[in-house]
Amino acid sequence: MSTRAYAAQNAKSPLGPFTCKRRDPLATDVEIDILYCGVCHSDLHQARDEWHDFAPTAYPCVPGHEIVGRVSKVGKDVTKFKVGDLAAVGCMVDSCRTCSSCAKGLEQYCTSFPTLTYNGQDKISGGVTYGGYSERIVVDEAFSLKVSDKLNLAATAPLLCAGITTYSPLKHWGAGPGKKVGIVGLGGLGHMGVKFARALGAHVVLFTTSPGKIEDGKRLGAHEVVVSKNADEMKTHASSFDFVLDAVSAEHDINAYLSLLKLDGTLCLVGAPEKPLPVAAFNLLMPRRSFAGSGIGGIAETQEMLDFCAERGITSDVEVIPIQKINEAYDRLLKGDVKYRFVIDMASLKA
Numbered sequence: 540m541s542t543r544a545y546a547a548q549n550a551k552s553p554l555g556p557f558t559c560k561r562r563d564p565l566a567t568d569v570e571i572d573i574l575y576c577g578v579c580h581s582d583l584h585q586a587r588d589e590w591h592d593f594a595p596t597a598y599p600c601v602p603g604h605e606i607v608g609r610v611s612k613v614g615k616d617v618t619k620f621k622v623g624d625l626a627a628v629g630c631m632v633d634s635c636r637t638c639s640s641c642a643k644g645l646e647q648y649c650t651s652f653p654t655l656t657y658n659g660q661d662k663i664s665g666g667v668t669y670g671g672y673s674e675r676i677v678v679d680e681a682f683s684l685k686v687s688d689k690l691n692l693a694a695t696a697p698l699l700c701a702g703i704t705t706y707s708p709l710k711h712w713g714a715g716p717g718k719k720v721g722i723v724g725l726g727g728l729g730h731m732g733v734k735f736a737r738a739l740g741a742h743v744v745l746f747t748t749s750p751g752k753i754e755d756g757k758r759l760g761a762h763e764v765v766v767s768k769n770a771d772e773m774k775t776h777a778s779s780f781d782f783v784l785d786a787v788s789a790e791h792d793i794n795a796y797l798s799l800l801k802l803d804g805t806l807c808l809v810g811a812p813e814k815p816l817p818v819a820a821f822n823l824l825m826p827r828r829s830f831a832g833s834g835i836g837g838i839a840e841t842q843e844m845l846d847f848c849a850e851r852g853i854t855s856d857v858e859v860i861p862i863q864k865i866n867e868a869y870d871r872l873l874k875g876d877v878k879y880r881f882v883i884d885m886a887s888l889k890a
């Protein structure tokens with residue numbers, strides 16, 4: 540079926556109106572009319588082909604993997620949803636479903652690589668997948684998620700990427716009561732990291748380069764806020780953290796944060812800097828520290844996160860925009876001029 544969308548036609552073009560094709564729902568598919576779609580920093584990278592060596596962009600590219608909408612059609616074998624239900628789609632729409640990772644509910648680490656919501660290889664219709672900057676999407680119910688009507692839907696959309704990207708490692712490394720957890724960077728990812736770490740019961744310390752973010756960091760849930768450019772402030776926290784979540788995508792000194800870890804502490808990178816980050820060997824050797832990375836979460840864990848948010852009233856801090864302002868939003872995103880996530884009201888696509 541023909542579907543209105545916004546797409547980048549090449550790496551240098553602004554996003555503009557585009558018509559893509561969606562398959563008619565198959566037996567286990569749900570068709571979702573998209574209400575809101577979050578704007579992830581990776582959307583900008585993909586639209587501009589800035590990850591060419593890892594994931595070259597196929598054009599036209601319709602970004603968007605933070606999708607919240609309402610089910611408009613269901614296939615004959617669908618059991619999880621009915622027409623009218625709220626539903627969500629995150630960063631992936633399929634996987635091999637048979638490898639060891641998929642068998643453990645870790646579809647994001649599928650050994651054949653998951654089918655990404657956009658700029659992925661569409662195993663059913665052929666070609667590439669098109670994302671959430673569009674009026675509707677068709678997805679197998681196994682990769683669709685239930686959404687509570689208790690939460691603001693626009694503010695829920697970023698949970699599908701920024702939310703699960705921070706929730707998953709915090710849960711995996713046991714952030715909770717009695718643990719000292721650092722969050723590096725207060726942006727789209729970092730602000731969710733602060734909220735989740737606090738909700739999980741950890742003592743939360745935010746690290747930011749901007750003194751202007753101190754009060755906001757505390758409002759979001761940080762017990763302490765450290766301006767990382769202040770060497771004396773950093774020294775007071777040396778070798779004291781159980782876990783540090785680094786949500787910075789720009790080039791930065793990773794060693795300054797490794798030195799904050801205690802024995803057997805872990806620093807996990809969820810930001811994606813364009814260039815490799817030099818690591819001093821002795822920052823890992825002494826005292827037996829770990830430097831790790833984490834992707835999103837599997838479908839079950841993402842549903843767990845959405846349910847956790849519904850119970851605790853947790854959403855993203857968002858600025859809602861019409862689709863016609865997406866290029867302006869990309870420019871502002873590069874400047875860090877958003878608190879803390881843009882979300883597109885997809886009703887504007889029909890304006």
